[in-house]
Amino acid sequence: MSRFVTPALALSPTPDEQAAQAFVSSLRNHVLNPLAAAMKARFEAEIAPSLPEGATGRDVHAAMRGDRLFRFYSAARVKAQDMVWASVRPIIDRERRSLADRFRALAADRTTAGTLTLDPGLPIPKNVAALDVHRMPGNYHLDAGADDLAAGALYENGLAVFSFGLMGETLDDIGQSIALWLRHRLPDFAPDAVLDLGCSVGHQTLPWKRAYPDARVTGIDVAPACLRYAHARAQAMGVEAHFVQADATRAPFPDASFDLVFSSMFLHELPKADIRAVFREAHRLLRPGGLMLHYELPPNAKLSPYDGFYLDWDSDYNSEPYYRGYRDLVPADEVARAGFHGFFEASVPSLGWYGADAIVAAADADRAEASDRLGRLGDGVTWYCYGGFRGPAA
Amino acid sequence: MSDFPPLPQEARGKRPVFFDDPAIDTLLGMLLELAQAHWVARERLARLEHWAAHAVTSATVPFDDCYALPAEAAARLAAERDSFVARLFAPVTKG
Structure with missing residues (x-):
């Protein structure tokens, strides 16, 4: 799934790895479109009529928890989320040094006057340090120092699989x-x-x-x-x-x-x-x-x-x-x-x-x-x- | 090979469970892993079949990681993949 990834930073997945990523994108597309639509139709037909006037989103959640479609939707969505990261992580592990080398070369390039200013002493806020947001192992702040790009690569490549084209050709x-x-x-x-x-x-x-x-x-x-x-x-x-x-x-x-x-x-x-x-x-x-x-x-x-x-x-x-x-x-x-x-x-x-x-x-x-x-x-x-x-x- | 430490494999925090019997969550996860592995094999077979039908005759194009399906065949395979995923979930939405 290097299609949406910045070409100069793109990984080189094998055809098997690309097929695995494509499967995850299809899975997410199915869960978030037809399966979500079926769940909503079930709600409207069978659950909404029994909700009291003025019911909130929390009330809907409580009413949906036991629904079979909600359970399959949710379990599949959690599994698909984990499969997103699993489908890119081994490739980054394999190419992490290459990414660092590419970073060094691009940072040395004076094509633009853009700059990077890091502050190694900056405390990582607890809302970042204590979590793996959207189940991304290591979270955004993961860092091995010295030219490491892994967290950025995990995010961009993961997002390419995760968003199945809805975030645009360059994810922006x-x-x-x-x-x-x-x-x-x-x-x-x-x-x-x-x-x-x-x-x-x-x-x-x-x-x-x-x-x-x-x-x-x-x-x-x-x-x-x-x-x-x-x-x-x-x-x-x-x-x-x-x-x-x-x-x-x-x-x-x-x-x-x-x-x-x-x-x-x-x-x-x-x-x-x-x-x-x-x-x-x-x-x-x-x-x-x-x-x-x-x-x-x-x-x-x-x-x-x-x-x-x-x-x-x-x-x-x-x-x-x-x-x-x-x-x-x-x-x-x-x-x-x-x-x-x-x-x-x-x-x-x-x-x-x-x-x-x-x-x-x-x-x-x-x-x-x-x-x-x-x-x-x-x-x-x-x-x-x-x-x-x-x-x-x- | 990389001189960096391996990335963490698992997200921190409790993994949510949705079914009364957590074994069903586990089995669904196993099923989706298996379906993904099946799809990887299906794509490899599609590439191999295409190579056998179109490239081997010229004996100039090796079957390796660089051998890719042409756009039209790749699009057909993508549609087949979406259809496969839909079939996996059909019993859920129809049941």
Whole structure:
């Protein structure tokens, strides 16, 4: 499954290993599309009628637990998740030295002025250090030092198998879609400096440089091997970006040093106190008039009880302990609490699935449409994003 | 060979169980491993069959890891794979 992986960092799976990966992608596609649809149909026909008025996603979960389809769906999904990582891990073990060598060569290449700044003394937050998020063995912060790319390679190659094409040819459909949407939503907005929080391997960081070529684009994360991978990937793709090992709750940048602070699939990995700290930090980092923008899972308040239950599956069964707590928050309240104004939210059509015209139409429509496709990795996915603006200087 | 330590094989944390008898979770996992192994063999056989039918006659193309199916045959095989997975789960959705 090297199709979606950065070519200069691609692994060399044998045909048997490629076949094993393709099987896992097919399995996930089947579980998340037809099997999920059958489970929902079962819910609507046999379980929903017995639920009381005002039932929540938690009530749906309680009612579904004993259902045979839910059990098969869930057991197959957990097994498929483990098979994702198992299908790429041995190849990385075999090619880990080669990846390190490729990193060194790409880092030495001066094709772009992009930089990498690591901070070996940075404490790894407990929400990262204590978990293997989405059952990825070793998690994002796994690091053997000295040019090691393994965690980044595990994530990118795993994501290629995991997403069965729904994240785009270069696994950056979210960043591409939202950057295109923003350019049409705010045609006069021209940031000089963009910051991507919790950027991992930089998939959703680089689209900002393409959307705003004059901007200085920076990505931060706590995971060193992912950042090395991000730097090598950006160098290989010829896109200038700056990657810094830093904690988004206390980023090492001066006040008012960015015009756009963005994150993608990051906030739901944090405890509530850290989410609020990140919002305060974004407010500190933004210049007056600057924009905070997050791609995230949609909040429970925007979804039906069933769809809320469906998305919260990861919180219960996929090592995503902060997922539900995050989705119980009300984005408008959190954005206002941190001092931002002009809250907005939008459902941005996937560029790969719907095309650019649909994104332009969505930018003109300016609303977040609730649907069972919103934020759900499956056919016809749309990306939920929201944000607010920093007011003028006091 | 790599001079790095091997990556961890298992995710930390308790593995979820969904059936009243955990043996069913275990058996489903075994079934999916077996299905994956079957599919790996199926793809290898498809490559070998294609090579036998098309390449061996010219005696210039070896059957090795570089021998790949042409795009059209690969697409047919991908459809067959999706169909195979759907058949595996058909008793679940129809039962």
